[in-house]
Amino acid sequence: MQTRPGKIVSSVLRGFRRILDFVFPQNCIACDGEIQVGKHFLCADCKADIGFIRQPFCFQCGVPADLSYAYPHEEFVCGVCRKNPYQFDQARSLGFYDTVLRTTIHHFKYRRQMGVLLEMDYLLEKYFEEDSGYCQGFTVAPVPLHFNKMKERGFDQAFLIARQVAKTLKLPLEGGMLRRVKATEPQATMTRTERARNIKGAFEVNRPELVSGKNILLIDDVFTTGATVNEAAKTLKKNGAGKVYVFTLGRVVVGKGVGL
Ligand SMILES: [Zn+2]
Ligand SMILES: [Zn+2]
Structure with a gap:
């Protein structure tokens, strides 16, 4: 005993x-x-x-090409972008938001298992190994969370990803470029149009002089319909940004991923 x-x-x-x-x-x-x-x-x-998304993909929005079609050249533009172009110039994602990447993102986003970020860091370094000169001359900026969400969650996942992207690509990081002025409804079950309406007017720039004339690499955790990053890009461009590129960890692709 x-x-x-x-x-x-x-x-x-x-x-x-x-x-x-x-x-x-x-x-x-x-x-x-x-x-x-x-x-x-x-x-x-x-x-x-975790399958990295590599060529061929849409030159603008980065959606992987459907290999059942014979896509011709490197700079092909998908049907969605041709019909209804995004405000950002280009978007890329590390990998498909399928079970493994989704579980990994959820572990730090919802379970606050911050150590998982080490795994993210490794994945980002590996992903950019092939293209370490990506976005040279750009400033890295995260898509901001609303203050209430930040308070509830205690940290900002897009900022943490942005910090690592900036470190990996040796680019400057500007955390306070945008602020979220509107608390938006959860977007899980919304269509692209509904999401666009929901997010409209959600962002403002903090100091226009930080944005004007800059090429910006905007970072978020997941690209679903692109409505959020599109609205953020629109706000940056309205305030004089040059090129706006988008990078997310996960990409929801119909038939390949699961919605948030
Ligand atoms: Zn596209
Ligand atoms: Zn395993």
């Missing part, structure tokens, strides 16, 4: 283990498989499962 102090010690140890498990999980956060404990959150298989 354990003595009283012994019980206290073992319950303290159990508690400590739980905290440790949360900070550095013992199993892969996506499939529960084995991982190298200490600095990884995903197993090698799950990591390999």
Whole structure:
């Protein structure tokens, strides 16, 4: 039988283990498989499962080309962009917002498992390895959260991604370029038109002189219909921004991903 102090010690140890498990999980956060404990959150298989989005994709919005069509050249523009062009000049995403990337994003967005960011950092470095000169001369800016959301969540995931993108591409980061002036409804079940209406007028620039004449790489976590980044890009362009490129970690592609 354990003595009283012994019980206290073992319950303290159990508690400590739980905290440790949360900070550095013992199993892969996506499939529960084995991982190298200490600095990884995903197993090698799950990591390999995050398919990077590479050419061919729409030159403007970055949607992967449907390979069942014979897409001709590198700068093809998809039907959506031809019919209803976005305000940003170009958008790219790291990977499909399918189960693994979705689980990973959710772990830091909703479960505040900040250590997962290490995995994100690794993925971003790997993604930009092929194109380390991407967006040279641009300033990196995150799509801001509304103050209430920020208060509720305690951190801003787009800012954290933007910080890592800036570090990886060796670009300046400007966290306070935009502010969110409108608390918007959750967009999960909305169509592209409904989302555009919902987000209209949601952003303002803080200091126009930070925007004017700058080429900007706008960062968000997930690109679903592009309504949010489009509205942010519109606001930046109205305030004199030069080129506005968009980069997101995840990309929802019909038939390939799941909505938020
Ligand atoms: Zn796994
Ligand atoms: Zn397109």
